[in-house]
Amino acid sequence: MDKPRMSMDGTEEENGARGRPTLVYPLGEPPEAGIAREIAPGVHWVRMPLPFVLQWINLWLIEDGDGWTVVDTGMGIEQSREHWRAIFEATLKGKPVKRVICTHMHPDHMGLAGWICRKFDAQLWMSRLEYITGRMLVADTGREAPEEGVRFYRGAGWDEDALDSYRVRFGGFGKGVSRIPDAYHRLSDGDVIDIGGRPWRVITGNGHSPEHVCLWQEELKLFISGDQVLPRISSNVSVFPTEPEADPLADWIASCKKLLLAVPNEVLVLPSHNEPFQGLHERLNNLIDGHERALSRVLHRLRQGPKRATDLFGALFARKIGQDLIGMATGEAIAHTNCLIGRGLARAVKNEDGVVFYESA
Numbered sequence: 001m002d003k004p005r006m007s008m009d010g011t012e013e014e015n016g017a018r019g020r021p022t023l024v025y026p027l028g029e030p031p032e033a034g035i036a037r038e039i040a041p042g043v044h045w046v047r048m049p050l051p052f053v054l055q056w057i058n059l060w061l062i063e064d065g066d067g068w069t070v071v072d073t074g075m076g077i078e079q080s081r082e083h084w085r086a087i088f089e090a091t092l093k094g095k096p097v098k099r100v101i102c103t104h105m106h107p108d109h110m111g112l113a114g115w116i117c118r119k120f121d122a123q124l125w126m127s128r129l130e131y132i133t134g135r136m137l138v139a140d141t142g143r144e145a146p147e148e149g150v151r152f153y154r155g156a157g158w159d160e161d162a163l164d165s166y167r168v169r170f171g172g173f174g175k176g177v178s179r180i181p182d183a184y185h186r187l188s189d190g191d192v193i194d195i196g197g198r199p200w201r202v203i204t205g206n207g208h209s210p211e212h213v214c215l216w217q218e219e220l221k222l223f224i225s226g227d228q229v230l231p232r233i234s235s236n237v238s239v240f241p242t243e244p245e246a247d248p249l250a251d252w253i254a255s256c257k258k259l260l261l262a263v264p265n266e267v268l269v270l271p272s273h274n275e276p277f278q279g280l281h282e283r284l285n286n287l288i289d290g291h292e293r294a295l296s297r298v299l300h301r302l303r304q305g306p307k308r309a310t311d312l313f314g315a316l317f318a319r320k321i322g323q324d325l326i327g328m329a330t331g332e333a334i335a336h337t338n339c340l341i342g343r344g345l346a347r348a349v350k351n352e353d354g355v356v357f358y359e360s361a
Contacts, residue, residue, distance in 0.1 A: 023231050023279040034086040036061050040220045042196050048074035057108045058272050064196045067098035076111035076178040101125045103226030104209040105134030107176035115178040124184040129211035131184050141174030152241035155356040156330045157310030165323050187213050203262050207252025208235040216263050223267040231277040238331025249339040256284045298336045306357035309333040
């Protein structure tokens, strides 16, 4: 049996059925924070530090006629603002940012969207579900943890210490997000955006977030993948208390298959984390295979007897799960069990204490 995967945003490389992909990284060393490096005509690579395990995020600055388009923004923290100020002064050549495109609503991607939009009177462009979900999560800031969330994690097998930690941490999403604009321009799958005289096609995906936006430019052979395709890590795919019976893993696998058909292999992939790479189709197949193997391991555990979500960590992850990762680990474990339930291979049974046990069907 292959080594379990740790796919929770940056902790360990994927190890799928086809082995680790032999990807090509043609751009060499990343730019320093506060520096924009042109990597294709009019397309600049920006890199910002992050205050957690991932450490860095890639952002994209695209020349756009009489202005600029920003794709993703980094966390809403002063360190990132300082780096953006340096880039604005050194790179914009006196032209304003006209719009900010956010691939999705996570704070490392839209954290400074509002700040940049207000600074330049720019427009925010996002998919509808990402915009609405982001505003909803920011609205939780300062709220007490909901009882539905406590029941969800207790049912997954959390002890009281973990539940207390959840209560303390709840509502922290908005701390890394500047005030979101009250209006936005909607992006939908199949839209074509003119940026600097070149058409960029919108391709949406699901699973990591509700309606994640990717951008493909055919002439330059560039594919801005956001978190939908990363070269060295597999994005977190989780179930949350707001929709406990969701099947985001089925959505994720379907999105990977969609990209295999929609985007040619010879593009240069511009991911949000790690370095730009070539080998899109190999990586997509590797991601699909990795999750299918994980599903097989989880099903093997369930055939040994009923299991809580927390009992399945060993089938999915190669390291011990502490309090810092238990939320993502639980979300991923339930994503795998819900996918097996959707395939008719497992079922969930709740006992009189509200604890959910999964068993093979």
